Amino acid sequence: MSDLLDLPVSTLQGEPTTLRDLTGGRPALVVNVASRCGLTPQYAGLEAMHEEYAGRGFAVVGVPCNQFMGQEPGTAEEIAEFCSATYGVTFPMTEKVEVNGPGAHPLFQRLTATPDIDGQDGDVAWNFEKWVISGQGEVVARFRPRTQPDAPEVRAAIESVLPG
Numbered sequence: 001m002s003d004l005l006d007l008p009v010s011t012l013q014g015e016p017t018t019l020r021d022l023t024g025g026r027p028a029l030v031v032n033v034a035s036r037c038g039l040t041p042q043y044a045g046l047e048a049m050h051e052e053y054a055g056r057g058f059a060v061v062g063v064p065c066n067q068f069m070g071q072e073p074g075t076a077e078e079i080a081e082f083c084s085a086t087y088g089v090t091f092p093m094t095e096k097v098e099v100n101g102p103g104a105h106p107l108f109q110r111l112t113a114t115p116d117i118d119g120q121d122g123d124v125a126w127n128f129e130k131w132v133i134s135g136q137g138e139v140v141a142r143f144r145p146r147t148q149p150d151a152p153e154v155r156a157a158i159e160s161v162l163p164g
Helices: 002-006 019-023 042-054 076-087 106-111 152-161
Strands: 008-010 016-018 028-033 059-064 130-133 139-143
Touching (some): 106 139
Parallel strands (some): 028 059
8 A cells, every 4th residue: 555655746836746755654633624614623633743744753744725714825835824823833734625526636545545434435524634644655544524622532642553
């Protein structure tokens, strides 16, 4: 499954990269994000998780998406400014992508094949859906949008992929 980490993506600034390069090959929490969503305050929790776990070899990666009621309409610069100024986001962000449908980014084509805790796979339900990925590129957990970043089940999944 390591090829998941090697799928081409671009940074929010438009630079070609991979998930492996964005995370430094570390386990990660990948989240589709949006700036104008009722769940947008989850950015604060995501940044807190990123700060808490970074020293233990873990990263958060935000993936902006505008497919849900146009809740991420901004340019890359506007997204970066909003995230930094409003929530102090320091974790890496990719370019804005589609997560569902025929135009879904290959990363999300792979991620959405993973079932959540209720055994449901398929389309991303809404902004702020989350996936925990091991350093080997295995998707170990999927959490639906309303699950908070610091929920016990998210923490348990993160702990399960941390080194040592």
